[in-house]
Amino acid sequence: MKGAPPIGNPTMTRPARKFSRIQPELRREHLVEAALRCLADHGHAGVSVRKIAAEAGVSIGLINHHYDSIDQLIAHAYETLAAGIFNRVTRAVDPTAGTAREKFSAFFRAYFSPDVFDPKLLGVWVVFWSMIRHSPAIKAAHDRTNAGYTRVLEGYLTDLAAENGQSPATVRLAVVGLSALLDGIWLQWCLTPEQAFTIPEAIAVAESWIDGLAHGAYGRLAS
Amino acid sequence: MKGAPPIGNPTMTRPARKFSRIQPELRREHLVEAALRCLADHGHAGVSVRKIAAEAGVSIGLINHHYDSIDQLIAHAYETLAAGIFNRVTRAVDPTAGTAREKFSAFFRAYFSPDVFDPKLLGVWVVFWSMIRHSPAIKAAHDRTNAGYTRVLEGYLTDLAAENGQSPATVRLAVVGLSALLDGIWLQWCLTPEQAFTIPEAIAVAESWIDGLAHGAYGRLAS
């Protein structure tokens, strides 16, 4: 019974392949994808070696074979998801074509898309946030992502100031304001899907913020 | 040993009072406070009957005696905390004194206070958010709180529009924008305490948003 080979009929009973070996790198990718599905479906309860292993169709022990602890896997998942979204959104803006003002419109179109504005995505993100304080790896991933957006928005806003003949002195706080506005709209939208504003309206709010900035309404930020 | 009364010295060994009975309402208040301390200290791991009971100095069974499940306790804690902050912030604005513009400044002063801008508070809130999808009670508490802020900001913004001789047509989306901005600044501040902006700067960003609105930069919201 226990692994005993069938006697006399080696060709009849093909020993079914119990698992497949793949490159560690590829396996980790699969584990990350399974982890993200678990987080999206079960929220915080999805942070579970057993659930993720089942979702990936592998044994319990595999995760601890590829990661020192489950937190490392979650951190890797954060890194992967955040980088994917960041790349998708920022690549939607052609850095060589159009005015700075037009770049914002392109950015908003990419940001306010169903890919990003998805309650399940916030569900995943909330888990990440809740682990930031206790997991240095996740905190580091968060800081890296944040710095990326700050850098990109800072570039656009600097160009916009130059385009409008304004001083770039206000750019730093303008970045704070704009990224806060984008985060906040995303948060509200995902937390309350039945809420009272549409995606086009959300875009209009963001566009208006840029218009207000361009019209010099934010002079006091230069203080 | 097990509760056996000491023989022969009834006066020597005073039976220590094992616990105290208090009104259910008061006990629930204590449990809520203990729960909030646990959430602030341990994040999601603080959602635990054993941890909260220990923090409150009561037995394990008491929580299930006063609440059907631990989720009910957490929902009660949410309600209490959210209402407390909402009251503190909104009462800081005298509805009878000053212009609408001045009311915003008062509101911002109360909102951007150490009470609210506290990483531990976000830690608690993230737990609430993570439970919204699975707990109708928490979802309801969230919606109620949200509606409260929307109502208040809508009032201020309507007054501001009247004060500036503007159409109130844009108020609805202005509420979306302002509350998103406030949420986003709070989120950023709490997630990244070592970040590159101060509380006064955060106030300046919010004030500038109001100025931009007052200067008519948000005309397109009326579409």
Place this chain on the structure above:
DNA sequence: TCGATTGCTGAACGTGTGTAAAGTTATCTG
């Protein structure tokens, strides 16, 4: 002072958790 009431305790139960470590086997290399 003596029940009655009921807030409260604490052990028990079944389930789920992350990790460790030993055993298995698919795949690669010689």
Place this chain on the structure above:
DNA sequence: CAGATAACTTTACACACGTTCAGCAATCGA
């Protein structure tokens, strides 16, 4: 084809979880 390698499985462990429930005891009214 044989042996080495390491990806992978499996089992086991110790612990934490929420909930239940029988019984204890603090307080109140008589």
